[in-house]
Amino acid sequence: MRKTDKLTLLADLIDDELIEEAIRAGEKSVTVKAQKSRFSRTALIAVCAALALIVCTLPIFYFRHTGLPGDTTEDYGTLPSDEFIIPDAPDGETIDSLDKLNYYGGIMSILQSEGKNFARFAPSTPRLSLLSGGGDRPETIPNVPEDITIQYTFNEHDTFTINNALYFKVNLTTSNFFLAERLGTGEAEVVITSNNIADMITFRKDGRYYSCVLKDKSVSGTGETQYVFSTDNYIDGPYLIKHSSPETVDFCVYISDTGIRMDSRKIHWNNVYAEIGVVNGSYRECNITVTLTVAEISAFFNFKTATNTPALDGDIEHIFCGSNPSGGVEIYLVIYKDGTLLWCNEAFMKDREDSAAYSRSGEISTFNREFIVFHYIDPQGEKVICNTQLTNSGGFEFMGMKFERRSTLAFDRTDGFPVLWFESRGDGAEPLYLYAAENGLFFIGEKNLINPLSRWQDRKPILEGSCRITESTATFAYFADGQHTVQSINYKNGEPFVLGEKEFYLCDSPFSDGEASVRYVTREDSGMKCEIIITNGARYIINDIERGVTIDRGSVRLESDGRSFMLISDPETGNFDELYITPFDDGSIEYRRTRFYPEDNTN
């Protein structure tokens, strides 16, 4: 019998389960190694510094590249920057998206493959076990356009197996139109991983992310490997999305023995190419298989963690709380009421006493006297009172409106009426805020809009449903005339759109740029009072107008003195044409109407 036959035969003499165990055991141990580390942060810094010193003394050394699946194993380039890539988690963030999973998971795998299993784990690393409504994995996002397919949904209970990972930095310029729009210009980090979800590329700059998925891979005759990532298949928060768009952008990464380079191509009628400069032309890599959990990645990068404790008393079906090592109590809430998810939030409070006085009747009264004090909206009773911002970690439902995860939720009470708003991010764009009032009206605008919805005359709900906002599209789902309706709107700031029976303005231009828009103007019949709400949050009440003024639509322009606003009426109604308003610091305003109503002779 030949030796090679013996070697072949050996595998047939061992049970599958033992082989499988050895395969898995090898993967797990990589993870476990990191968990076992118990270095302090000080030790970490010291080790980092020492290693950095060592690496600095070795200007160039070569390493073996195994790349993404199917790559050759030739020598490639020089080791890039010796700078450690161990970013700390930004305050208040959690790993709640595929972007972050790919970015942080990729870096962690690279560090582990380099043997840098430093003690990034806290002494006790509890696993996050909720934060997303019990780990449901919806097959689809509700109310998405038909041409969008959800291919995968992030779940923090999943394991993330990375087979290979690359890390490098690029310099974004305005010629990289697509990325510059989303991330801005300057140096950005890039993480590419081949993982059990997909082969993904993630760009990160200033806390913003853009990720998409591998479309094609090839090797040229010269041995240069090319990876093509396409925006056809992109990451949107927790979702991996396939979007059949006629206009896509490809990102091409080329790896050869001379290093790494990159460009982008806008695929349209005429392809547009743009170089994306790779800083140093070098990269770092992970060439082992690493299996990670979200909890492990969170702990490694010092993300917030929580320890579950038993539910508090009360009529709440689920409340999860966890301690925060930095003091106080970190509380994660999931409240189900009659089977309906009302909240899935995290918050911070120092005192758990007096918490959760709560009934099924529809009122959540004092939850915590120091922190969460909110009243569930009951149209006949108390209004919402809450000035605490809660970071939403999962979907929640409120007043029949379903909101998605990755939003920031807050309550406020202004002028006797409750206002709820949340923030939703587009693809790397500035956050947009959607405001919703008791009457179900929605309004999209900029941050810190004060009292945008009070005193609206029409309290008839016209929208009850969900809203999903991307950079330029708002998709609403709502019930109208007894039918479920989904409507997608391509919007442009400052321009109106019609939804249901109402016309809305989407305004997120700050006043400082010279323009703004009137959101709504009402009239109190008894008081001859006109309220003008302007999108930057200012609200002006004009008294002593002898005739009531009703403006359904209009716009405002900031005058050159920076204080006066010219209000232009709706040309359709023709109630008036121009009104100059000047606010003063003491709260008073001066107004001057430059053209009269047709029937008005008073001013």
Add this chain to the structure above:
Amino acid sequence: MSDKERDNIIKRRLFERDEGGLRELEKAYAPLCAEIARGVLSDSRDVEECVNDTLLAVWNAIPPANPDSLSAFLCRIARRLAISKFRHNTRKKRDNRGDVLLSEVEEFLPDTETEADSRLRKLISDHLRSCDSLTRNIFIRRYILFDDVGSIAKRFSLTENAVSIRLSRAKAKLAEALRKEGYLK
């Protein structure tokens, strides 16, 4: 999604002759196959060829094959193909990476005429089960997955010496067990 769930999805897609299943298979197991092939083949082109051949072989085998453990199934195919390639290369004096491995196996594995000697299989599997899990995993990684000693040491946070000692003890114990049962003289 667990690995088992993923494997079941891949198998289902392979049964449906869905080429997407092949891509999933590649994504999940190409690195493992490459790792195995690298254990006995030194030429990267041979490794890549071996990985591709393994994936093709799985595509051709499933269906009708429906292995309980997809990873072990792939592992066996990858080994066979890698060894076959190694044999071919050795014949032409192209490669000697696997020689050390062969000589190690020679120490404890008997000649057997039947490829599926169920008694021998039970004996070896039971013996490995009786070992502590670390030793068992080191043994399998070395002789089934073809990891070199250095990689194993790194993977399990041991020194190379410690791995070598564990391997030699495991081999000696296995040889002793096989001797008792008359497989080795």
